[in-house]
Amino acid sequence: MNEETKFILKKLVFYAFIFTVVAWIVIPIIISTLYGFALPKDYYDPKKILPTSFTIKYVKTLLITLGALDGIKNSIIVALITIAISFALGIPAGYAVAKFIFPGKDTIKLSIVALRMFPIPVMAIPLVILYIRLHLIDTLLGVALAHTAMSLPFVVLITSSIFAGVSKELEEAAMVFGLTRLGSFFKITLPLALPGLAAAAMFTFVMSWNEVFVASILTLAHRTLPAQILSIMAGASGGAAPDYYKFAAAFIMILPAITFIFFARKYLVTMWGITLK
Amino acid sequence: MVEVRLENLKKYFGNGKVKAVDGIDLTIKDGEFLVLLGPSGCGKTTTLRMIAGLESPTGGKIWFGDKDVTYFSPKDRNISMVFQSYAVWPHMTVYDNIAFPLKIKKHPRDEIDKKVKWAAGMLQIGNLLDRYPAQLSGGQRQRVAVARAIVVEPAVLLMDEPLSNLDAKLRVAMRAEIKKLQTKLKVTTIYVTHDQVEAMTMGDRIAVMNKGKLLQVGPPTEVYLKPNSIFVGTFIGAPEMNLLEVSIKEKENGLVLEGTGLEITLPEEFRELLERYINKSVIFGIRPEHMTIEGVSTLEHVKRAREIEGTVDFIEALGTDTIVHARVGEGNLIKIKLPGHIPLEIGSKVKIVVDLDNIHIFDKTTENAVI
Numbered sequence: 001m002n003e004e005t006k007f008i009l010k011k012l013v014f015y016a017f018i019f020t021v022v023a024w025i026v027i028p029i030i031i032s033t034l035y036g037f038a039l040p041k042d043y044y045d046p047k048k049i050l051p052t053s054f055t056i057k058y059v060k061t062l063l064i065t066l067g068a069l070d071g072i073k074n075s076i077i078v079a080l081i082t083i084a085i086s087f088a089l090g091i092p093a094g095y096a097v098a099k100f101i102f103p104g105k106d107t108i109k110l111s112i113v114a115l116r117m118f119p120i121p122v123m124a125i126p127l128v129i130l131y132i133r134l135h136l137i138d139t140l141l142g143v144a145l146a147h148t149a150m151s152l153p154f155v156v157l158i159t160s161s162i163f164a165g166v167s168k169e170l171e172e173a174a175m176v177f178g179l180t181r182l183g184s185f186f187k188i189t190l191p192l193a194l195p196g197l198a199a200a201a202m203f204t205f206v207m208s209w210n211e212v213f214v215a216s217i218l219t220l221a222h223r224t225l226p227a228q229i230l231s232i233m234a235g236a237s238g239g240a241a242p243d244y245y246k247f248a249a250a251f252i253m254i255l256p257a258i259t260f261i262f263f264a265r266k267y268l269v270t271m272w273g274i275t276l277k
Numbered sequence: 278m279v280e281v282r283l284e285n286l287k288k289y290f291g292n293g294k295v296k297a298v299d300g301i302d303l304t305i306k307d308g309e310f311l312v313l314l315g316p317s318g319c320g321k322t323t324t325l326r327m328i329a330g331l332e333s334p335t336g337g338k339i340w341f342g343d344k345d346v347t348y349f350s351p352k353d354r355n356i357s358m359v360f361q362s363y364a365v366w367p368h369m370t371v372y373d374n375i376a377f378p379l380k381i382k383k384h385p386r387d388e389i390d391k392k393v394k395w396a397a398g399m400l401q402i403g404n405l406l407d408r409y410p411a412q413l414s415g416g417q418r419q420r421v422a423v424a425r426a427i428v429v430e431p432a433v434l435l436m437d438e439p440l441s442n443l444d445a446k447l448r449v450a451m452r453a454e455i456k457k458l459q460t461k462l463k464v465t466t467i468y469v470t471h472d473q474v475e476a477m478t479m480g481d482r483i484a485v486m487n488k489g490k491l492l493q494v495g496p497p498t499e500v501y502l503k504p505n506s507i508f509v510g511t512f513i514g515a516p517e518m519n520l521l522e523v524s525i526k527e528k529e530n531g532l533v534l535e536g537t538g539l540e541i542t543l544p545e546e547f548r549e550l551l552e553r554y555i556n557k558s559v560i561f562g563i564r565p566e567h568m569t570i571e572g573v574s575t576l577e578h579v580k581r582a583r584e585i586e587g588t589v590d591f592i593e594a595l596g597t598d599t600i601v602h603a604r605v606g607e608g609n610l611i612k613i614k615l616p617g618h619i620p621l622e623i624g625s626k627v628k629i630v631v632d633l634d635n636i637h638i639f640d641k642t643t644e645n646a647v648i
Contacts, residue, residue: 095405107567169360170367172351174377175330175331175350176331176352176358177352177357177381177429178378179352179380192366192367192368236293
């Protein structure tokens with residue numbers, strides 16, 4: 001084997017690998033989308049792999065009759081409250097971790113992450129009991145608080161790496177030229193951190209959007225989209241749903257994630273503090 | 278425009294374990310260009326940051342004129358600062374960067390515009406005002422940082438190694454430009470650097486620091502010609518001052534510096550200063566440029582000279598200068614800086630001429646200068 005064939009072979013293996021990885025992710029998305037809009041006769045036709053006739057009937061039924069639209073609304077509200085609370089708490093914490101040296105800093109950083117090691121199903125019953133006592137059960141605020149607890153560690157870590165990327169001298173320059181520390185945070189650090197913070201917000205949004213376990217156990221009437229879909233699919237309405245409903249539901253779930261990635265891909269690298277230049 | 282006075286200024290880190298600045302007394306005159314010079318970690322930047330208010334002192338006081346500003350926040354001190362990394366805000370255009378300090382102080386719009394254009398003109402960046410810092414070169418960013426610093430017409434201008442990130446050629450150009458600008462504006466300036474050439478060329482006075490202490494303050498030539506300690510003597514000047522351990526002996530023709538392979542008879546006027554060092558060892562210091570080699574080049578201005586013998590060990594030809602490494606006695610290696618290109622053969626015996634008016638003698642234990 002000469003150098004040239006070796007080179008071509010290497011390239012071939014490389015592209016085959018890339019293709020496999022992309023196919024792994026993309027094919028289910030395409031299938032869900034296609035079958036979500038397929039007519040049952042196409043779906044059950046053994047001669048057909050790809051459907052040829054489409055309908056929006058099942059997506060529509062899911063959205064309107066079966067309450068997925070309410071689920072979407074609830075999900076958005078929960079996600080926004082989650083972002084609001086976790087940012088209100090997480091940004092100052094992230095800033096402190098990034099910019100100040102204080103005793104126990106490493107312990108705090110470690111325990112922030114360690115919090116996420118605790119499996120949520122273990123807490124399920126105590127959480128429900130606590131929520132009943134606090135009258136938070138089956139409220140959107142309740143779900144948002146639970147989601148905040150789950151996303152806050154990430155918000156702290158992500159924002160701290162974003163703030164660490166804004167050089168200390170930029171803030172100091174602002175202080176020398178007439179701003180207070182707080183003023184220089186709002187006029188200098190925050191605008192510079194904004195793209196990264198936007199990415200962190202989207203990350204939190206998607207985390208909350210996808211979370212199904214806590215949302216399912218804490219709500220009954222006011223369900224978020226994944227919880228709502230789960231109860232429909234698992235047969236809360238009498239027997240498991242037909243397959244094409246499942247694909248339609250999958251499509252409804254996938255759409256925001258794809259939209260998110262499309263807009264956020266540029267910032268995703270920044271989010272982990274790799275670069276901020 | 279104000280006089281800055283530091284009074285026993287101290288900054289300790291880690292509960293007093295690290296004495297970054299250890300009691301500094303220094304007065305910077307109104308309109309003076311003072312250079313704080315020292316190796317990295319000597320406390321010069323910490324001192325500057327305390328003057329800026331970015332660091333609060335552990336002890337001591339900072340006076341601006343007759344105002345005690347020790348615990349003022351930076352924004353209330355009427356100062357400007359040029360940072361080592363420029364610290365030009367990346368999300369603002371050059372114009373906004375320069376205008377920002379004025380906007381905070383709520384100057385009227387047309388006045389801001391006028392001042393920004395004046396400062397940009399001074400630094401020759403008038404054509405870059407719409408650009409963002411990312412579109413500028415390092416040198417241009419540096420100019421923006423300086424323009425921003427002078428636009429507020431500060432009482433004190435602080436510079437923290439502003440040229441260290443520039444390439445050698447640009448550094449030389451900016452050095453002259455900053456100095457000229459300061460002379461024009463007559464603003465009290467404190468300039469931190471570890472580069473002795475910058476210190477020599479820019480400062481009205483140089484303050485040499487080491488290990489948190491102030492060693493010597495004086496005009497550049499004084500610090501260069503009359504260093505008060507071994508540290509100052511070797512830190513300023515390149516190649517650095519030659520140091521040889523010698524002892525002082527009383528001989529029939531006067532006091533003599535005696536070391537391995539050299540014997541230098543000293544003029545009678547040094548006797549008083551050296552009396553208590555007779556028969557003791559001291560450190561003899563001589564700068565490479567204060568020596569010459571007999572028959573090769575002359576030091577025309579030299580009034581009194583002594584000769585020692587050496588062997589050429591190595592030659593560094595720099596083009597404009599030649600640095601001759603010569604072996605004197607056993608193991609003593611001294612460097613001699615001669616102008617121009619000097620063709621000397623390695624291993625050849627030479628007579629080294631020492632300028633007696635530029636010799637230094639340091640106490641061996643205190644390392645302070647005796648002569």
